[in-house]
Amino acid sequence: MNAALSEPATVRLSLDEVYALTRDTLLAAGLGEPHAAAIARSITRAQADECHSHGLYRLLGYVASVRSGKAEREALPVLTRTTPVILNVDARHAFAPLAIETGVPALIEAAKTYGIAALAIHDCYHFSALWADIEPAVEAGLAAWCFTVGQCCVAPAGGTTPLMGTNPIAFGWPGPEGRPFIFDFATSAAARGEVELKRRAGEALPAGWAVGPDGTPTTDPAAALAGALLPFGGHKGSALALMVELIAGPLIGDLNSRQAKAVENGDSGPPLGGELFIAIDPAAFGRETLGQRMSDAEETFALAKAQPGVRLPSERRYAARARSAGGVLIPARLLQEIRALTTTGAEPGRNGGG
Incomplete structure (x- = not known):
């Protein structure tokens, strides 16, 4: 059997592992600990909600900006x-x-x-x-x-x-x-x-x-x-x-x-x-009147959800967040790219903002 065909397309990581991978990768790139920890919290939240475009994928761009010297590594807000x-x-x-x-x-x-x-x-x-x-x-x-x-x-x-x-x-x-x-x-x-x-x-x-x-x-x-x-x-x-x-x-x-x-x-x-x-x-x-106004808002949400096919914007993220308690699936290729950043010093792949 072709070895490439037997390689998994995705790898399951716990949220703690996502956090540690992000933080350790940024520290290895030279970013200060307070920034590395804050970014790790941000990426872990996005990954937990299956917001893949702002999860671990973003780590490539963060590392690129640390290495290029564009972003300050230690300056505190x-x-x-x-x-x-x-x-x-x-x-x-x-x-x-x-x-x-x-x-x-x-x-x-x-x-x-x-x-x-x-x-x-x-x-x-x-x-x-x-x-x-x-x-x-x-x-x-x-x-x-x-x-x-x-x-x-x-x-x-x-x-x-x-x-x-x-x-x-x-x-x-x-x-x-x-x-x-x-x-x-x-x-x-x-x-x-x-x-x-x-x-x-x-x-x-x-x-x-x-x-x-x-x-x-x-x-x-x-x-x-x-x-x-x-x-x-x-x-x-x-x-x-x-x-x-x-x-x-x-x-x-x-x-x-x-x-x-x-x-x-x-x-x-x-x-x-x-x-x-x-x-x-x-x-x-x-x-x-605060209680009544909050009740009116809840009624609006309930009436929207009562219509077949309607989903409120937040609901998919909350469902993903509940699933992620058991870990998240990460593309194996992306995980390899991230791990290569600390083992070989390879340049991150192209990444886009926004």
């Missing part, structure tokens, strides 16, 4: 307050997860105290899933939004040249039993990481996701990455992408996607930029 409800974290050209872990607890405290608060993360390399960034605030009983400018690879509706990032949007609403309503999606037809995974798997893209370098529609992931991704929903997704360009860029005094692209070094890791959080305490609008 600094939290400041412009006002009691306007918070800023200077990530100091380091990765975002530790900056987010620094700022979000302060955001929760401010929103609980004053009813509403905003947090800007500045000068960070963001590579994680936004749902994980806002989940602590939502679990604390807050309604929360999050925005970040992704890698510049998306053409505006009707165009063929990259002008915007994948520019994801996340929103969360408190839910019962620790299962809040949260959605997180790119304003492009698909996140760039999804296109990269299609390329790695040798799979074609659905029609409408991208155009090639010549501006014609393509289902070839490599041509799409060389050309431009398209916004979802035509002009509607395009307008939302432009909104994110503004509020996660100029509004908070950070880079837009074009400016981030201009300072990239081509290491295939995450782009430099900022992230905006907004959190509101529903109780701020009157505690005497």
Whole structure:
């Protein structure tokens, strides 16, 4: 029998093993322990929820940016307050997860105290899933939004040249039993990481996701990455992408996607930029009616789920999270690439942000 045919396509790892593999790989690459641990927590959460485009696959890009010297290895984030409800974290050209872990607890405290608060993360390399960034605030009983400018690879509706990032949007609403309503999606037809995974798997893209370098529609992931991704929903997704360009860029005094692209070094890791959080305490609008308002929200969710075929955005992740208690399946090829980073010093494979 051909030995290659007998090799497993996937390998099961426990979540503790995912965490340890991520942390140890980053430490071996030279990243400081606080950052390595924060990224390991982020990747493990994504892998547990079967968010493969932001799980262990992202480790390749993180290591590339550590090795290239693009991201600061040791610089710790600094939290400041412009006002009691306007918070800023200077990530100091380091990765975002530790900056987010620094700022979000302060955001929760401010929103609980004053009813509403905003947090800007500045000068960070963001590579994680936004749902994980806002989940602590939502679990604390807050309604929360999050925005970040992704890698510049998306053409505006009707165009063929990259002008915007994948520019994801996340929103969360408190839910019962620790299962809040949260959605997180790119304003492009698909996140760039999804296109990269299609390329790695040798799979074609659905029609409408991208155009090639010549501006014609393509289902070839490599041509799409060389050309431009398209916004979802035509002009509607395009307008939302432009909104994110503004509020996660100029509004908070950070880079837009074009400016981030201009300072990239081509290491295939995450782009430099900022992230905006907004959190509101529903109780701020009157505690005497809070219970009724929360009940109204639950009724809306229940009526939606009562319709055949309807699934709320969060439900698939929660089901995956429950399954992952017994471990997660990782592509064997990806696991080999990651392990090679610490045994041979091999350069990581191409990886995409957004």
